[in-house]
Amino acid sequence: MTQRFSFSLAATDGKARTGVISTPRGDIRTPAFMPVGTAATVKAMMPESVAATGADILLGNTYHLMLRPTAERIDRLGGLHKFMNWDKPILTDSGGFQVMSLAELRKLTEKGVTFRSHIDGSKHELTPERSMEIQRLLGSDIVMAFDECPALPADRARITESMRLSMRWAERSREAFGDRPGHALFGIQQGGLEQDLRGESAEALTKIGFEGYAIGGLAVGEGQEAMFDCLDYAPDQLPQDKPRYLMGVGKPDDIVGAVKRGVDMMDCVLPSRSGRTGQAFTRRGVVNIKNARHADDPRPLDEACTCPACSKYSRAYLHHVFRAGEMISGMLLTWHNLHYYQEIMQGMRDAIAAGTFAAWEKQFHDTRALGDIEPV
Numbered sequence: 204m205t206q207r208f209s210f211s212l213a214a215t216d217g218k219a220r221t222g223v224i225s226t227p228r229g230d231i232r233t234p235a236f237m238p239v240g241t242a243a244t245v246k247a248m249m250p251e252s253v254a255a256t257g258a259d260i261l262l263g264n265t266y267h268l269m270l271r272p273t274a275e276r277i278d279r280l281g282g283l284h285k286f287m288n289w290d291k292p293i294l295t296d297s298g299g300f301q302v303m304s305l306a307e308l309r310k311l312t313e314k315g316v317t318f319r320s321h322i323d324g325s326k327h328e329l330t331p332e333r334s335m336e337i338q339r340l341l342g343s344d345i346v347m348a349f350d351e352c353p354a355l356p357a358d359r360a361r362i363t364e365s366m367r368l369s370m371r372w373a374e375r376s377r378e379a380f381g382d383r384p385g386h387a388l389f390g391i392q393q394g395g396l397e398q399d400l401r402g403e404s405a406e407a408l409t410k411i412g413f414e415g416y417a418i419g420g421l422a423v424g425e426g427q428e429a430m431f432d433c434l435d436y437a438p439d440q441l442p443q444d445k446p447r448y449l450m451g452v453g454k455p456d457d458i459v460g461a462v463k464r465g466v467d468m469m470d471c472v473l474p475s476r477s478g479r480t481g482q483a484f485t486r487r488g489v490v491n492i493k494n495a496r497h498a499d500d501p502r503p504l505d506e507a508c509t510c511p512a513c514s515k516y517s518r519a520y521l522h523h524v525f526r527a528g529e530m531i532s533g534m535l536l537t538w539h540n541l542h543y544y545q546e547i548m549q550g551m552r553d554a555i556a557a558g559t560f561a562a563w564e565k566q567f568h569d570t571r572a573l574g575d576i577e578p579v
């Protein structure tokens with residue numbers, strides 16, 4: 204097994220790319236989808252089950268883990284991999300985005316952010332240096348630079364100021380990360396929907412030098428069309444030979460559109476969160492299992508799917524356990540959703556390698572356009 208972090212591209216088809224990120228904890232096949240394990244668990248899933256869906260890497264949230272059970276406690280207990288029983292790679296976010304969306308009484312300065320915990324009101328500080336320390340204590344394989352991003356819509360002056368602060372923090376993150384063979388630090392491009400600001404950000408990050416580059420500040424309510432417009436140029440502004448990670452995306456068609464535009468990695472809570480609210484993503488679009496039409500339906504959710512929810516249970520059963528508020532409902536639908544997402548990723552990896560991405564994409568959209576199977 205390799206002892207260093209590296210990325211190699213195996214094939215491209217148009218702007219879509221497939222390759223492998225190698226880490227001491229294992230390979231990550233790209234394009235990759237990372238399930239979100241916010242509080243040291245992918246909700247409703249055993250880690251073995253997450254691996255069985257085909258996930259090569261998980262995402263953990265610095266903000267949540269620093270508050271509870273704390274990074275220091277996880278470190279004392281042997282690190283996040285051991286703590287949560289996941290021995291494959293883990294990427295952690297920097298905490299910046301979640302402080303802005305979840306914490307109370309936030310105060311932003313050049314140094315960093317002070318805030319109060321949304322759990323117990325306790326006071327904390329996050330700076331680039333502290334974020335690097337927390338992610339080191341967690342034992343994260345891919346560490347994200349500490350950044351700040353304004354909620355959209357924001358005016359150009361605010362976006363510019365915020366992006367430049369994030370670039371200064373990126374430099375401090377690089378400095379504080381130090382020399383850690385086998386671990387990677389990713390810089391985060393900001394700049395809202397402004398092409399020239401995205402370009403300025405990409406240039407600043409490339410000058411500092413990172414093992415990978417994220418596209419931040421998207422999927423924050425701008426809509427798919429605006430996001431794709433930005434992705435028509437943003438990945439091209441980043442180095443060709445390093446992984447590109449689009450943060451917080453998305454729905455199945457967002458993911459396909461992002462890979463088409465040159466993105467290598469993504470993460471989103473959607474498949475797991477939707478699994479707990481009775482929503483399933485299938486080849487033929489979204490199925491709401493709570494709908495009465497499923498109550499007598501003996502057929503599987505998706506007859507072509509090989510996940511446990513589809514191979515062993517009927518729509519009628521899934522409908523019943525959801526209505527009855529049984530835990531197995533969230534477990535089965537989350538498993539199905541994560542399985543389906545990984546199947547999309549595998550389909551795209553194979554198609555890019557074969558040079559048939561356009562045909563794969565057409566089939567993906569055509570099948571979705573059919574809509575769900577007719578009711579019984």
Ligand SMILES: [Zn+2]
Pocket residue numbers: 504505508509510511512513514539540542
């Ligand atoms: Zn399934």
